[in-house]
Amino acid sequence: xxxxxxxxxxxxxxxxxxxxxxxxxxxxxxxxxxxxxxxxxxxxxxxxxxxxxxxxxxxxxxxxxxxxxxxxxxxxxxxxxxxxxxxxxxxxxxxxxxxxxxxxxxxxxxxxxxxxxxxxxxxxxxxxxxxxx
Amino acid sequence: xxxxxxxxxxxxxxxxxxxxxxxxxxxxxxxxxxxxxxxxxxxxxxxxxxxxxxxxxxxxxxxxxxxxxxxxxxxxxxxxxxxxxxxxxxxxxxxxxxxxxxxxxxxxxxxxxxxxxxxxxxxxxxxxxxxxx
DNA sequence: CAGAATCCTTTCTGATACTG
DNA sequence: CAGTATCAGAAAGGATTCTG
Numbered sequence: 001x002x003x004x005x006x007x008x009x010x011x012x013x014x015x016x017x018x019x020x021x022x023x024x025x026x027x028x029x030x031x032x033x034x035x036x037x038x039x040x041x042x043x044x045x046x047x048x049x050x051x052x053x054x055x056x057x058x059x060x061x062x063x064x065x066x067x068x069x070x071x072x073x074x075x076x077x078x079x080x081x082x083x084x085x086x087x088x089x090x091x092x093x094x095x096x097x098x099x100x101x102x103x104x105x106x107x108x109x110x111x112x113x114x115x116x117x118x119x120x121x122x123x124x125x126x127x128x129x130x131x132x133x
Numbered sequence: 134x135x136x137x138x139x140x141x142x143x144x145x146x147x148x149x150x151x152x153x154x155x156x157x158x159x160x161x162x163x164x165x166x167x168x169x170x171x172x173x174x175x176x177x178x179x180x181x182x183x184x185x186x187x188x189x190x191x192x193x194x195x196x197x198x199x200x201x202x203x204x205x206x207x208x209x210x211x212x213x214x215x216x217x218x219x220x221x222x223x224x225x226x227x228x229x230x231x232x233x234x235x236x237x238x239x240x241x242x243x244x245x246x247x248x249x250x251x252x253x254x255x256x257x258x259x260x261x262x263x264x265x266x
Numbered sequence: 267c268a269g270a271a272t273c274c275t276t277t278c279t280g281a282t283a284c285t286g
Numbered sequence: 287c288a289g290t291a292t293c294a295g296a297a298a299g300g301a302t303t304c305t306g
Binding site: 279 | 288289291293294295296297298299300301302303305
């Protein structure tokens with residue numbers, strides 16, 4: 001493969017799903033709720049209903065589903081207690097905690113640049129509006 | 134709001150979309166292609182067709198669409214050249230480049246823990262299979 | 267070449283009702 | 287309480303065709 005603007009030959013930079021680490025993270029982190037849950041569990045253990053209340057807008061169905069995936073991926077533990085009424089605690093695993101750091105970096109970035117992004121959008125939208133006239 | 138297992142009152146940790154930085158990043162980064170494009174453009178400028186070829190599996194439609202959003206968010210520049218045949222170069226803005234660092238952190242994490250995740254999945258799936266018997 | 271437009275399929279998500 | 291099951295709507299994504 002030849003790179004038109006540099007003349008340099010480059011390898012395929014983003015291979016198909018299986019063997020691309022970037023796509024793997026996205027599979028874990030790229031959905032609507034996983035990150036939110038991981039960040040919350042980074043603060044303390046939560047039980048099902050607590051998570052449901054803490055994450056505004058999540059449905060019971062999606063919470064169940066997402067937790068399952070996180071447990072399967074080894075990021076979260078699920079520990080049921082044989083009490084009445086039943087109680088299930090969710091917490092991060094050691095692996096899950098290692099994810100906290102890069103996520104925090106992303107979160108920090110968002111906080112630092114949200115204004116820039118908002119400004120860029122305004123610029124873009126008004127410029128586009130002007131072009132439409 | 135009272136935290137059942139600690140007895141401590143906590144604020145709502147994950148507010149609705151508008152004012153939550155985490156959700157904002159996810160809006161940018163949480164889709165199937167944006168990160169891939171940003172990472173590629175972190176290496177050099179690309180033109181449309183180059184991106185299309187470099188990102189295995191992306192459709193023309195999705196590439197166009199995603200690039201538009203990235204441009205609107207001020208992360209990517211689009212510079213058309215009035216040549217025949219036409220040519221459009223895409224590159225990161227300064228803002229876009231700042232995103233590279235947290236993304237790299239995430240990528241590094243993925244590389245470092247992909248085996249752990251794969252192992253967790255195997256454990257989980259075989260345990261589940263055993264339970265099904 | 268770099269898209270735009272259209273159509274169609276798949277996936278995701280929320281609402282609702284039910285259960286151990 | 288902590289889910290499961292079912293259904294319907296929304297959204298995302300892909301394939302194809304067409305154009306400046």
